[in-house]
Amino acid sequence: MGKKYVRLDKDNAAVLLVDHQTGLLSLVRDIDPDKFKNNVLAVAAAAKYFNLPTILTTSFENGPNGPMVPELKEIFPDAPFIPRPGQINAWDNEDFVKAVKATGKKQLIIAGVVTEVCVAFPALSALEEDFEVFVITDASGTFNALTRDSALDRVSSAGAQLMTWFGMACELHRDWRNDIEGLGTLFSNHIPDYRNLINSFNYNNSDKSEH
Amino acid sequence: MGKKYVRLDKDNAAVLLVDHQTGLLSLVRDIDPDKFKNNVLAVAAAAKYFNLPTILTTSFENGPNGPMVPELKEIFPDAPFIPRPGQINAWDNEDFVKAVKATGKKQLIIAGVVTEVCVAFPALSALEEDFEVFVITDASGTFNALTRDSALDRVSSAGAQLMTWFGMACELHRDWRNDIEGLGTLFSNHIPDYRNLINSFNYNNSDKSEH
Amino acid sequence: MGKKYVRLDKDNAAVLLVDHQTGLLSLVRDIDPDKFKNNVLAVAAAAKYFNLPTILTTSFENGPNGPMVPELKEIFPDAPFIPRPGQINAWDNEDFVKAVKATGKKQLIIAGVVTEVCVAFPALSALEEDFEVFVITDASGTFNALTRDSALDRVSSAGAQLMTWFGMACELHRDWRNDIEGLGTLFSNHIPDYRNLINSFNYNNSDKSEH
Amino acid sequence: MGKKYVRLDKDNAAVLLVDHQTGLLSLVRDIDPDKFKNNVLAVAAAAKYFNLPTILTTSFENGPNGPMVPELKEIFPDAPFIPRPGQINAWDNEDFVKAVKATGKKQLIIAGVVTEVCVAFPALSALEEDFEVFVITDASGTFNALTRDSALDRVSSAGAQLMTWFGMACELHRDWRNDIEGLGTLFSNHIPDYRNLINSFNYNNSDKSEH
Amino acid sequence: MGKKYVRLDKDNAAVLLVDHQTGLLSLVRDIDPDKFKNNVLAVAAAAKYFNLPTILTTSFENGPNGPMVPELKEIFPDAPFIPRPGQINAWDNEDFVKAVKATGKKQLIIAGVVTEVCVAFPALSALEEDFEVFVITDASGTFNALTRDSALDRVSSAGAQLMTWFGMACELHRDWRNDIEGLGTLFSNHIPDYRNLINSFNYNNSDKSEH
Amino acid sequence: MGKKYVRLDKDNAAVLLVDHQTGLLSLVRDIDPDKFKNNVLAVAAAAKYFNLPTILTTSFENGPNGPMVPELKEIFPDAPFIPRPGQINAWDNEDFVKAVKATGKKQLIIAGVVTEVCVAFPALSALEEDFEVFVITDASGTFNALTRDSALDRVSSAGAQLMTWFGMACELHRDWRNDIEGLGTLFSNHIPDYRNLINSFNYNNSDKSEH
C-alpha cells in the first residue's frame, strides 16, 4: 500500500534540465526570481558535485524563448545538449531519449520551465517506460501556484516523487563523512541561512583578534 | 502503480464548457476576474484552433444565473448548445450526454463554473462511463481556494487529470513544427509575458529604423 | 482505478454536526468567523431543507468548551443530541453510533470543530465500518491551514469525499425543477453574491416604478 | 502637529450609505462577501441604534448597477433616498447635499461601493466644506487591495479619519452603562466571536440543568 | 490641514505613459500580468476616450528594455513619442518636458514601469514645478509590493494623489449623462464583472426568445 | 518638517496595558495567537525589566469580556489596576487618568485589545493632552489587518509613534553595557531565533565534552 521508498542513488541517477531559457524564464511567477535562480543553480551545482550525468535541452532557442541560461551551459560544457527542433515533450525527441538511455541510469531527476509542460510531459513519458522519476519542484517554475499544483498532482499521481533541491542533495550524499567540506560548500553557496551558520561558527572558533 | 499517462490527443478529444454564465461568474472568487476571463477565452480559442468538437451548456439562463458569456457563443456559433431545463449535473441531461457521445471522442476536456458542481459532477459521471477526463483547473472557478481544493481532490481521486489551459494546448499540439505561427498567436493573445517576448524578438530582428 | 463516484442521495444520507460549541469556535482560525458561521448555518439549513436525519453531539458542554451553538439546537429541536461525557472521537460513544445507525442511512455528511479531531476521528471510524463519508470542509474549522490540510489528506486518503456545503446542496438536489424557490432561498440566505443576482433579476423583471 | 482627535459624537453625526447596489457589489473583491455583507449591515444597524440621520443614495438603479440592497432600504424606510440621475460624485447632486445639510450635523460617516469613487469623491468634497469626515473602511469595498489602499491614502491625506464599524459604534456609545443590552445585541448580531463569548457566559451563569 | 481635494478635470489634464516597454514589463511582479496588461490598456483607453493629450516615452528601445508596447503606439499614433537617449528620469529630458508643457495642462496623470523610477522620478520633478500629479498606481508596476509601497509613500508624501484607473475615469467623466454608452463601453471592455452585469441586464431586457 | 524624533526614555515612560482580557482575546485575528501571547508578555516583561510604572485596566471583567489575563496580573501585583465600570475609552475614566498622571511620566507606551478602540481611543486622548504616545503595534490586536491598518493610520496621523516591543526595549535600554545579561535574557525568553543564537554561541564556547 502506497508508493515504495525509491531512494536516490548517486550511482544510478541522471539529471535532465529542460528549457531553462532566458525568454521562458519571464513566464515563471510561482517562485520569486532571486530564489528560483538560486534553486536552478543549486540543482546544477549538486549534479556537478555528485558527478551525475546531466542532459540539457531547449525548445526553439532562436525564437522568443531565448537561449539556455548561459550559467547552465558553463557548468556543463561537455554535457549532451539537445536543442529540440520542435517537439514540446522532450521525450518525443529521439536524440534526447537516446542521450537519457545512454547514461544507463534508472533514476531521472527532472527540473524545467514550465512545470506543467517541459517537466510534466517528459516525466510522465519516462514513468511509462519504468524510469524512477524525481521532479525537483523548486527548480521548476510556471505561471502561478494553481498551475503548479495541478501539474504536481498529475505527476505525483502517475508515480513521480516530488522533491526539492536540498532533499535531493541530502539523499544523494547519504553521509556527511563522505565529504563534509564539499557538501558544506554547496549549502553555503545556495542557502544564505546556512552560510550564516557556518560564518558564525567559524568566527567563534577562530582567533577573533585577527578580525 | 499510479495513474497511467493519459495523453491528450487532438483527434480524440472534445471540450465541454459548462455554465460560464454572466450571473454565475460573479460567484467566482478563487481566481482574479481579469485572469479568469483570459483563461476561459484561452480554452475556447484552443478548442477552436485544434478544431475540437465543443459543447456548450447552461443552467437556467432566464433566471439570475444569466446567459452564457456572449464571447463563447460567438466563438462556437455552430456548436451544440444545451440550455438545461433544471439538471444541475449536466450529465443528468440526456441531450448533453447524447451530444457528448455524438462526438465519438474518448477524451473530455471540461471547464466550468462553479468547479465543485458544474465541473466536478459531470467529470465524475464521465469517469464512471470510462471517459478520460481532463479538468482545466484555471478555466474553472468557484467561491474560494478551499472549495476548489476540495473539488479538485475529489475529481483527481476519482481518476481525472488536472491540467491548465497552457498545458492542454501544448499537449494537443505536440510539435511546434505543426504550425508555429498558429500556436504562437494563441499564446501571444493569452499570455502577456509571451507576447512581450515575441514583440521584443521581432523588434530586435526587424530594421529598427522603421520604428 | 481511483475512488468511485459516490453520489450524495437525499434518501440515503444523514448529517453529523460535531462539537460546534461556543468555546471551541474560538479555536477556529483557518476560516474567517463571518464566513465560518455562515457555512455552518448553511449546512444546517441544507440538512433541514432536504429533511436529512441530523445528529448533534458535543464534548464537555459544562466546561470551557461551552454549549452547542444555540442556533443549531434551534434548527434541530428534535434531533438526537448526544453530549458526550468524555469520548473525544464521537464514534467511541455508543449512543452516538446507535443514533447514526438508527437513521438507516449509508451516507454520512460530517462537519465539526476541530477538523483534525472532531471531524477526522469519526470520519475514519465510519469509513472502517463501510459508511460512505462526506466531509464538509468549509463547515469544519481548525487552528490553521497546515493543520487542516494534514487532516484532509488523512481523511481523503482513507476514502472520504471532500465537499463544501454548496456542492453538498447541489448534489442532493439534483434538479432545480424539484423546487426552484426552495433551493433559491437557501442560496439567497447563504451566498451574498447569489442574493444580489436574484435581487437584480427580480428588480429588472418587476415594475420598477413601484420602487 | 498631526491631525486633531476628532471624536465621533452621536448628537452630531450623520451616516451616508453610497451605492451599495446589488450589481455594483459584484465588483467588490477586496473584502470577502460574507464579511462585507455583515460589515455593511453592521454600519446600518449601528446608525439605526444610535438614531443617526442616515441618507441613502444610488447611481443608475435601473441599469446594470442594480437597486440598493433591499435590506438597507428596509432598515431605513423613512430615510432620504436619493437615486442620482447621473452624478458620479454624490456631492455633485444638489438634493444629496441638501439632505446632508438638512441633518444639521457636522460629522459625516461615509461607507459605499466602490471605495475610490463612491466613497472617496464625496468624502473629499465634504472635507473641502469643512465637514469632519469618517470613512468606514470595512463597509466600503472595491476591486482589490491596491485600489483600496490608494483610495484610503488619498482621503486620509486630505484629512478624513479612517475607522471601521466596530470602532465607530464604540466611539459613539462612549460608555457601556448607557445601554449594555443594546450594544451587546449589536455586537452579538455582527461579531460571531462576541456572540460566542456571550453565549458561553450566559450558559455558565444559567442553571445548566435546564439545557 | 491635509492635502486639498485636487480634482481631475478633463480640460486640464494630460497623460504620461512612461517606459511600458516589452522587455521592462518582465520586471513587473507586484501585479499579475493579465491584470496589469488590462490596467495599462484601460488607462490608455480612458485617455483616448476623454481626448486627453498623451505623451509616450521610452528608455533605450534598441537594447534589452525592448520597444514600447505596440498596442500603446497604435492607440496614440499621433501622440508625442520621446525615446530618451539615456535620461532615466524622463523629466531630465528636455523634449519630454517641452512636450508636457506644450499641452498647457496643469494636471499630470502618470503611469509607468517601474514605479519607483520611471513613475516616481518624473512625478517628483513635476511636483517641484507645481504641477498637480496623479499617479495611477494600478497601471504602474514594479518588482514587488515592498518596492511599490516605498515608492508610493515617497510620491504621496511629496504631494501626489494616488489613484487607480477606474477612479481616474470616473473623476474625469463626472456625470454618466455626459455619455452613458461611451463610459459603459470603456468599463465593459476593461472590467469583466461590469461586462457581466451589462450582459445580464441586456439579456433580461431583451426578447429572450431570440437567443 | 515631519514628526520630531521622540525617543523613549526609561526615566520618563509609563506603560498602559488596556483590556488584555481572556474573552476579548478571542476577537484578535490579525496576529497569530502564539505570537500575540508572546508579544504581550514581552511588553510586560520589558516594562518590568525597565521598572516602568505600569497601569492595568479592564472593561467589564464580570461579563463576557472575561478577566485580565492572569499572567499580567501576576507580573504586576502592585500596579494600579482599574477595572472600568463602563467607559470604553479608558481616558474617560477619571481613576485611570489620575493613575497615569500620578506616574509623573510624559511618555506613554500603550498596548491593548482591540487596537482601534482600547488602544486608539486613549492614545488619541493622551495626545490631545500633549503626552508623547508610543503605540506598541504588535502587542495590540484586533479583528483583521484592514481594521488594524485603519486604526494605526488614525493614531499615527494624530502624532503617535508606532513601535513594536523589540524596538521599545532597545530604545529604552540604549546601551548593551548597561546590562548585557538582563537584556539578553529578555530577548532569549521572547525571541526563539535569538535564543537559538545564544544557545549555539554558548555551546561553541563551552567545553563541548561536557554535553
Add this chain to the structure above:
Amino acid sequence: MGKKYVRLDKDNAAVLLVDHQTGLLSLVRDIDPDKFKNNVLAVAAAAKYFNLPTILTTSFENGPNGPMVPELKEIFPDAPFIPRPGQINAWDNEDFVKAVKATGKKQLIIAGVVTEVCVAFPALSALEEDFEVFVITDASGTFNALTRDSALDRVSSAGAQLMTWFGMACELHRDWRNDIEGLGTLFSNHIPDYRNLINSFNYNNSDKSEH
C-alpha cells in the same frame, strides 16, 4: 480502497525527535518561530504526558548545526540520545534503529527539522520496515511551503499519516475522563485560545469578589 484507519495507541507508540538543533532551526521558514517553538514543545510535552518512549537524535552538534534545543534535552533527560556522526537519514544509523526497535513499539510519531530530509527520510525507511508512521507536520519545519508540500506529498503517498500535535494528543488520550486536568493543562500550556477559555470559565465559576 484507501489507507486504513491506523489509530494512535499510547501503548504502542514511540516518538522520534530528529535534529531540532539550535542552528538548523534558523532554516525553518514555513512556520513562524513563536508558533514553531510552541508546537515542538507541545509534542515533547505530549510525549512526556503519555509516557511514550522518546528518542532524540542530532546531526553534527559540534558544527554549525548547533546542539539539540536544550529544552528538549531537559524534558527527556533519560531518553536515548543519538548524536549521529554523519548519517543524514537517521535510519542509516544503527544505534538509532536499535533504539527505535528496543521500544518494542509499532507506531512511530516523527517530527524534525528539516521536513523533507530529517523527517521524510527516516519516515520512508520506517514505512519500508512496516512501521506505522505518523508525521507531525506542525512540529516539523523547513525552508518554505513548496518544500514542505513536496515532502508531505512524498511521505503521505508512501503511507504515512499526516497529523498535527493537537490531533496526536487527542487520539492518544481517547477519553477526557482518563485525566481531565492533565490534558487540560497540556492544552492550556500550548494553546493560548484554550487557556483563555479555561481562564474565563474558571473566573465565571469562582467567587469573583475575590479578584
Add this chain to the structure above:
Amino acid sequence: MGKKYVRLDKDNAAVLLVDHQTGLLSLVRDIDPDKFKNNVLAVAAAAKYFNLPTILTTSFENGPNGPMVPELKEIFPDAPFIPRPGQINAWDNEDFVKAVKATGKKQLIIAGVVTEVCVAFPALSALEEDFEVFVITDASGTFNALTRDSALDRVSSAGAQLMTWFGMACELHRDWRNDIEGLGTLFSNHIPDYRNLINSFNYNNSDKSEH
C-alpha cells in the same frame, strides 16, 4: 505642502551599513533570505560602483550576533568599520558619527538589520541633525511585516525618504550614457529578470551559429 523632492546625488551621498551580521540575519523574516542577501549585496555593489563613502558598523560581534557578513567586509576593505562596544543606536557611538561627518556628505543612505532598531534609530538621529536620510527598505530586514511597516511609518513621518536599491542606483546614475556597461552589469548581477533580458538580447544580436 508635502516633503520636498530630495534627490540622491552621487557627489553628496554616503552609505551606512548597520549590523548586517551573520547571527542577526537569522532574525530577518519579512524578506526571503535569497532575495534579502541579493538586495544587501546590491546596495553594497551600488555603493562601490558609485564610489560612495561607505561606513560599516556592528553590534557585539563577539557574541551571538555574529560577525559582519564577510562579503561586505570584502567589498569595502578600506571603509571605516566601527564595531560598537554596546550602543544600540549607532548614532550614539561617537566614532560612528565622526566617521559619518568625515565624509562631508549631506545625504545618508541607510540599510541594516533589524529595521526598527539598527536602521530607524540612526535614521531618526540623523534627521534631527538635518541630514537627508534615505532608508533602503529592501536591504533592511526584521521580524515580520507588521514590525517593518511600523518602523517605516516612524521614519517616513520623521522625514526620511523610503527607497529600494534599484531606485537608489537609478537616481544616483541619472543617465545611462554616463556608463551603460557599468550600470548594466550591476543590474545583470542582481536582477535575474534583467539578466535574462540582456542574455536574450545579446543572443539575438550575435551570430547564433556560434552557439
